[in-house]
Structure formats: structure tokens, C-alpha cells
Amino acid sequence: MLNDQTINAGKKFVTNVGLITSNGPIGQNIMSAEWTHRISSDPFLIAICLNAGNATNENILNSNEFGVNLASESQGFICSISGNYTGKEIDKIKALEKLGAEFYKAENIDAPMLKNATATFECKVIEHKKYGSHMMYIGCVVKATYSDENPIVYHSKKFWKISENIPKPNPKKLEEMEDIIEKHRK
Numbered sequence: 001m002l003n004d005q006t007i008n009a010g011k012k013f014v015t016n017v018g019l020i021t022s023n024g025p026i027g028q029n030i031m032s033a034e035w036t037h038r039i040s041s042d043p044f045l046i047a048i049c050l051n052a053g054n055a056t057n058e059n060i061l062n063s064n065e066f067g068v069n070l071a072s073e074s075q076g077f078i079c080s081i082s083g084n085y086t087g088k089e090i091d092k093i094k095a096l097e098k099l100g101a102e103f104y105k106a107e108n109i110d111a112p113m114l115k116n117a118t119a120t121f122e123c124k125v126i127e128h129k130k131y132g133s134h135m136m137y138i139g140c141v142v143k144a145t146y147s148d149e150n151p152i153v154y155h156s157k158k159f160w161k162i163s164e165n166i167p168k169p170n171p172k173k174l175e176e177m178e179d180i181i182e183k184h185r186k
């Protein structure tokens, strides 16, 4: 059992929202996954962590492939619908199309990809394993695209915009930092 301290500490993470697209026994589907992380640069590997009861999990177990579409700032409604309804009950792709989302056919996987996402990655599963509550899939990226759209930010169960850039320390502070670092050289 987790205590309140642990539950609330968990809300302090800041993440992207990965919109995970798949195709399989459930049909074409999309779900929101905040637990979407790059874990290797070359080969380019992405890990996603899915609740075992999700429709997406069933699709990927069968197809061994998935799409990662990093949601952009204008795609909050897609994140909400993809994260609050299951593909076992709702055709989320068709519903989202009616609401203005656009999808296209992937080149290397049999799943729809989302237009106007910040970045998209077509992934082939190289490994999967259950860790605690979630199933982790590691996908090798076989095709990537990106756009000029800013990524949506997920934090404390809300969607945010990237706003202000934190400036670097001024030259005097930088000099002071370098001095101190030099003094601590091993």
C-alpha cells in the first residue's frame, strides 16, 4: 500500500503525453501514455508502460508494433479522449476524426499515425516485461518525423504549455561556478 507522501510525490513528475497508436484484435486504437520515454539514442529505443487491462496492451501483444505520437499543445482534447475511454468500448480513432483530429497510414507498421503531433515514431517491439503494475514495451524506432508544434506538458494531472525559458546564469555567476568546480577537481 502506498502512503500519501508517495502518491503526492509521484505527481511531481513532468512528462510528455505519448499518444500510443496500435492495431490488433481490438481494431485501430489510440491511448494516452505519460510513461513514454526514450531509453537509448542509437539504436533509438522508446519504452512505454501500459496497464495490462488496456486495449492497447492486447493489440501490441499481438502485433508487436506501436506508434508513438508526442501530443502537441493543440492536442489536449485528443489526450483527454485517448486517456479516458477504452478502445474495448469506443472507436476512439473514428470519434477523434469527427472532432477534427487527422490520422494517416504509417509506413512500416499497421497502425494509424497522428497528424500535427510534435513528433511521431513508428516502433517495432524488441522486448516486453511486466514491472509491478504495468507492462513495459521497448520499441525500436524504424521511422521518425517531427513538426514545429510545441509538445504538450503533463504535470500534476493537468496539461500545460511550455512558456518561459530559464536564462543561463550571468557571466559573473558562471565565472564563480567555474572557480568552485575547479577547486573541487578530483
Ligand SMILES: Cc1cc2nc3c(=O)[nH]c(=O)nc-3n(C[C@H](O)[C@H](O)[C@H](O)COP(=O)(O)O)c2cc1C
Residues within 6 Å of the ligand: 017, 029, 030, 031, 032, 033, 034, 035, 036, 049, 050, 051, 053, 054, 055, 056, 057, 079, 080, 082, 083, 084, 085, 086, 087, 088, 134, 154
Ligand atoms: C494524460 C494521461 C496519461 C496517461 N498515461 C498512462 C500511462 O502512461 N500508462 C497507462 O497504462 N495508462 C495511462 N493513462 C490511462 C490510459 O490512457 C487509459 O486507461 C485508456 O483508457 C487506455 O485506453 P485503451 O484501453 O484503449 O488502451 C493516461 C491517461 C491520461 C489522461
